[in-house]
Amino acid sequence: MSSKAAANKNRTQSADDARLVAWVRQAAPYIHAFRGRTFVIAFGGEVLEGQWDANGGGLRAQALAQDINLLESMGIKLVLVHGARPQIDAEMKHRGLTPRFHNGLRITDGETLECVKRAVGVTRIDLEALLSQGLPHTPMAGAYMRLTGGNFVTAKPVGVVDGVDYLYTGAIRKVLAEEIHADLEQENVVLISSIGTSPSGEVFNLAWEEVAEAVATAVQADKLIYLCDAPGVLDAKGKLVEALTIAEAAQSKATQAPEVARVLPGALRAARRGVGRVHFLDRTVDGAMLMEFFTRDGVGTVITQAPLAQIREATIDDVGAVLALIAPLEADGTLVKRGRERLEMEITRFSLLDHDGLIVGCAALYPFIKDKMAELACLVVMPEYQRLGYGELLRKHIEAQAKQLKLKRVFLLTTRTAQWFTERGFVEESLESLPSQRRELYNYQRKSKVLIKTL
Numbered sequence: 001m002s003s004k005a006a007a008n009k010n011r012t013q014s015a016d017d018a019r020l021v022a023w024v025r026q027a028a029p030y031i032h033a034f035r036g037r038t039f040v041i042a043f044g045g046e047v048l049e050g051q052w053d054a055n056g057g058g059l060r061a062q063a064l065a066q067d068i069n070l071l072e073s074m075g076i077k078l079v080l081v082h083g084a085r086p087q088i089d090a091e092m093k094h095r096g097l098t099p100r101f102h103n104g105l106r107i108t109d110g111e112t113l114e115c116v117k118r119a120v121g122v123t124r125i126d127l128e129a130l131l132s133q134g135l136p137h138t139p140m141a142g143a144y145m146r147l148t149g150g151n152f153v154t155a156k157p158v159g160v161v162d163g164v165d166y167l168y169t170g171a172i173r174k175v176l177a178e179e180i181h182a183d184l185e186q187e188n189v190v191l192i193s194s195i196g197t198s199p200s201g202e203v204f205n206l207a208w209e210e211v212a213e214a215v216a217t218a219v220q221a222d223k224l225i226y227l228c229d230a231p232g233v234l235d236a237k238g239k240l241v242e243a244l245t246i247a248e249a250a251q252s253k254a255t256q257a258p259e260v261a262r263v264l265p266g267a268l269r270a271a272r273r274g275v276g277r278v279h280f281l282d283r284t285v286d287g288a289m290l291m292e293f294f295t296r297d298g299v300g301t302v303i304t305q306a307p308l309a310q311i312r313e314a315t316i317d318d319v320g321a322v323l324a325l326i327a328p329l330e331a332d333g334t335l336v337k338r339g340r341e342r343l344e345m346e347i348t349r350f351s352l353l354d355h356d357g358l359i360v361g362c363a364a365l366y367p368f369i370k371d372k373m374a375e376l377a378c379l380v381v382m383p384e385y386q387r388l389g390y391g392e393l394l395r396k397h398i399e400a401q402a403k404q405l406k407l408k409r410v411f412l413l414t415t416r417t418a419q420w421f422t423e424r425g426f427v428e429e430s431l432e433s434l435p436s437q438r439r440e441l442y443n444y445q446r447k448s449k450v451l452i453k454t455l
Helices: 003-032 059-073 087-092 110-131 177-185 208-219 246-251 258-272 289-292 316-331 338-351 383-388 390-404 418-422
Strands: 038-043 077-082 153-157 168-176 190-191 195-197 203-205 223-228 241-244 278-283 301-304 309-315 351-357 356-369 372-383 409-414 426-430 449-454
Touching: 003 289, 038 059, 038 208, 059 077, 059 110, 059 289, 059 351, 077 110, 077 177, 077 208, 087 110, 110 190, 110 203, 153 203, 153 208, 153 316, 168 203, 168 208, 177 190, 203 246, 208 223, 208 258, 223 258, 241 246, 246 258, 246 301, 258 278, 258 301, 278 289, 309 390, 316 338, 316 351, 316 356, 316 372, 338 351, 338 356, 351 390, 356 383, 356 390, 372 383, 372 390, 383 390, 390 409, 409 418, 418 426, 418 449
Parallel strands: 038 077, 038 223, 077 190, 153 195, 223 278, 241 301, 372 409
Antiparallel strands: 153 168, 195 203, 278 301, 309 351, 351 356, 356 372, 409 449, 426 449
């Protein structure tokens, strides 16, 4: 290998190492936050279909099993809910039976029920085998995942609807949450199939989406994750919506992918009934759960009770977070340096933008009551979040605060961001326009521009 090629290889390796280190550090807060939390992961039998390798193992299912194993190894309590629709259809076809549906729900007669029991049983066994792997040179090497299951879900017949008897198609009667929690406390992964039993000993075919909703609600899961046939929830233009509140999702009129449309009503019910977060992820994307949970941007759609990003007032406990946020801009001269002592004294002047528990932006308001003016200072948003309009949210928040104080104008001093503010109604004025108290502190070496906006 030539010296030039070796140098290029070393540079590539160095860049890869740097990205790995950055990712691990970025993921660390999420790993800490999720330890001991309960996730319900729901998916249809489609995850066992698709690509197959030379050894007969489903590549998509293999990747999912590895990711589930990794989540479990981080101390996350996992409940897996699986369906078997394609496997049931295949079994019925093999037996020469024709599937029957009404209003999207399968009609389960006696022969169909036998197909359901066989298909669900085989699917469950295949999943157990995948989750029990410990092959060398894989993410599951040396791992042992204890899987449990049982009669956690009791069911009742759907009955006759619109004159149609659904026979052995069931509805959920009860989920034994205490028993599931007991297994989770023993560090087991709970695997629940889309079948329910009745106190009279009957077996009913259940929709896996309904089982997932009921289980997540009963155990008050921190996250309910649906692995679906689309990237997530789409807007009216067919673009992915990264985050929605329950109200926003309920009001949406956009056309969704079939599986997302089927799952969405139950997802909203679960969120209303106390499930912390509901996530929609594309089951065909390798590592979707890892990217959703351990990166700042994520890859799917999350539905929450309240918006992910919220502005709140800073407290003394936030000093460290603010220092870390503004340090890069102080280093390159964009902001005037503030020591910890000064920031501790002025922290109540700051408003923070909290994105899912992470401080990603800040801004400060310094009122000059006598002059009916206020200074907007230290408006900072982490680069990864600037495209989301968070700077605009903080600016509007500070201006609203100034209005509440019955101040007439807001001013700021800047060396590099004048254009951004002029596009938002600020006008460059002379130094003499500032309150005298602030004018006396002006740093002539920085030559900052004075921008003022009338409220």
